[in-house]
Amino acid sequence: MAALGKIVAMGGGGFSSEPENPLLDDFILSLSRRQPARVCFLPTASSDSPQYIARFYRALAQRCLAADLTLVDSATLPRRPASTEALAAFVAEQDIFYVGGGSTLHLLALWRAHGLDRLLRDAWQSGAILCGVSAGMNCWFEASNTDSFGPLALLKDGLGLVPGAACPHYDGEAQRRVTFRKSITDGMISAGFAADDGAAFVFEGTTLVECVSSRPQSHTYSVTLREGELVEEALPVRYLGA
Numbered sequence: 001m002a003a004l005g006k007i008v009a010m011g012g013g014g015f016s017s018e019p020e021n022p023l024l025d026d027f028i029l030s031l032s033r034r035q036p037a038r039v040c041f042l043p044t045a046s047s048d049s050p051q052y053i054a055r056f057y058r059a060l061a062q063r064c065l066a067a068d069l070t071l072v073d074s075a076t077l078p079r080r081p082a083s084t085e086a087l088a089a090f091v092a093e094q095d096i097f098y099v100g101g102g103s104t105l106h107l108l109a110l111w112r113a114h115g116l117d118r119l120l121r122d123a124w125q126s127g128a129i130l131c132g133v134s135a136g137m138n139c140w141f142e143a144s145n146t147d148s149f150g151p152l153a154l155l156k157d158g159l160g161l162v163p164g165a166a167c168p169h170y171d172g173e174a175q176r177r178v179t180f181r182k183s184i185t186d187g188m189i190s191a192g193f194a195a196d197d198g199a200a201f202v203f204e205g206t207t208l209v210e211c212v213s214s215r216p217q218s219h220t221y222s223v224t225l226r227e228g229e230l231v232e233e234a235l236p237v238r239y240l241g242a
Helices: 023-030 050-060 084-093 104-114 116-125 174-185
Strands: 006-010 038-042 065-068 096-099 129-133 141-146 153-155 162-167 191-195 199-204 207-213 220-226 229-235
Touching (some): 006 023, 023 096, 023 207, 038 050, 038 084, 050 065, 084 116, 104 141, 116 129, 162 174, 174 229, 191 199, 199 220
Parallel strands (some): 038 065, 038 096, 162 191
Antiparallel strands (some): 220 229
């Protein structure tokens, strides 16, 4: 069996929010087992926004073999593979799956309805890279801090490829840090990973191997409950710029 692939979980950044700064996207492309990489954009969390898809192609189409996979029925959107077999074949061809932001709850429900959750796990177990921003960070973990319900809350329904909980936008939205820390203090989850905008965790399989950033000031954190006390530990971050 091939080694488990990497997971790059971004708290914010990439072409979604800093199109003028390609450092995180360049880093992800560099991890591919093939060059040019076959990169599939999954805009499910944004209800397959055509504008979001267009931004993906503008940012990456000149640097990889770009494709997108949509699951929301609309005559204005690109066609998705027409059958279960075609979907499985399409997924198996990709090197990198890049998941956009939006509703984590919506994303998970649609992936499970189409069996895409299982296909992505299979691809990762065969060495593919899974990455994403915001909801595209949350989905890989057991739980996540999300506004899918309206107010920020803990969603304990992730794919569980990575143990623990995820919190994106740790410095970018005032209540993220407060609500995430409270979830852990209240015992809803015992440990988690939090990333500022522009920062990312890099896992090989389920092992955290490094943290990287597209901004010198961005940080990542381990947040745990130890003997009843909340411990927030800043982790070393490698800035990808000069």
